[in-house]
Amino acid sequence: MIRLEGLTKTWPGATGAAVADITLEVPEGTSCALIGPSGSGKTTTLRLVNRLVEPSAGRVLIAGKDALRQDPVRLRRHIGYVIQEVGLFPHRSVAENVATVPGLLGWDATRARARVAEVLEMVGLSPARFADRRPHQLSGGERQRVGVARALAGDPPVLLMDEPFGAVDPLRRRQLQDEVLRLLRQLGKTVLVVTHDVAEAMRLGDAVAVLRDGRLVQHAPPAELLARPADGFVAGFLGTDRALTRLGLFPAGAARREEAAPGPPLPPEATLRDALAEMLARGSRAVPLAEGGAVTLDAILDLAA
Numbered sequence: 001m002i003r004l005e006g007l008t009k010t011w012p013g014a015t016g017a018a019v020a021d022i023t024l025e026v027p028e029g030t031s032c033a034l035i036g037p038s039g040s041g042k043t044t045t046l047r048l049v050n051r052l053v054e055p056s057a058g059r060v061l062i063a064g065k066d067a068l069r070q071d072p073v074r075l076r077r078h079i080g081y082v083i084q085e086v087g088l089f090p091h092r093s094v095a096e097n098v099a100t101v102p103g104l105l106g107w108d109a110t111r112a113r114a115r116v117a118e119v120l121e122m123v124g125l126s127p128a129r130f131a132d133r134r135p136h137q138l139s140g141g142e143r144q145r146v147g148v149a150r151a152l153a154g155d156p157p158v159l160l161m162d163e164p165f166g167a168v169d170p171l172r173r174r175q176l177q178d179e180v181l182r183l184l185r186q187l188g189k190t191v192l193v194v195t196h197d198v199a200e201a202m203r204l205g206d207a208v209a210v211l212r213d214g215r216l217v218q219h220a221p222p223a224e225l226l227a228r229p230a231d232g233f234v235a236g237f238l239g240t241d242r243a244l245t246r247l248g249l250f251p252a253g254a255a256r257r258e259e260a261a262p263g264p265p266l267p268p269e270a271t272l273r274d275a276l277a278e279m280l281a282r283g284s285r286a287v288p289l290a291e292g293g294a295v296t297l298d299a300i301l302d303l304a305a
């Protein structure tokens, strides 16, 4: 569990606080996405958690323990940190990069080697193919996977991610998001993730926290946030297409009706947004579901109301 209590950071010489009195809890084994405009304090908030930035006021509790009372270097060994630029050591192999924290934790070589192979497998990189490569011999997506593997290597209960998929092309991005999310859920990690991408926040966060000028303006599960933005600022930030974004959170079967519709069925992983796109493409008010029955336009409108 991560708990921020009245967390505040005022940079020297700044007129206002970059992070202003934020109180927020991320329950154990869940994820929270931090979103907000550029300069709203997302990265600073994340770095206050692992003490790369020291607060001006307030507290950070991790699993109930006050982070400010722990040695910052030790603290960081128990918090995974994934950033957009990944920050891999360029002259070290993938295996050596991933072994960084196990090395700092004093694991013996056999245990560290086994762990490196295990986490590389977890993120979908075959150790036989990738362990000996250097970072420049990887694609952007592969580098990002190595970044996640490195953050997981010491088995930290908490993970901080700052634009973790920012360098990945849009096509692979969604697949990588889904895979990493599934993995983190399965491992029961508590995750705080910063992104500027609204759709990504909705996919990655069990809850989403919206920041404006360092203040927390709304904290809610994605479907609730999209349905009921707290004010005009949040509504504007989520975008005029927020109703469509919300449809993307539900499986197509959520608007199932017991009726027949023409054409091929939707793929099993289709969302309501995909179903609507298919209706528009087919010029039809209903599309069949793989499990039988159909999604209808009326059922989608009922659900969105």
Ligand SMILES: Nc1ncnc2c1ncn2[C@@H]1O[C@H](COP(=O)(O)OP(=O)(O)OP(=O)(O)O)[C@@H](O)[C@H]1O
Pocket (backbone or CB within 6 Å): 011, 012, 018, 036, 037, 038, 039, 040, 041, 042, 043, 044, 045, 196
């Ligand atoms: N090391 C620093 N020294 C002084 N001011 C800083 C420092 N780091 C960040 N700031 C300021 O703190 C404020 C919040 O910055 P922060 O990087 O947390 O925002 P952000 O929401 O992550 O923005 P972005 O989406 O552009 O990355 C900004 O006004 C920024 O200029």
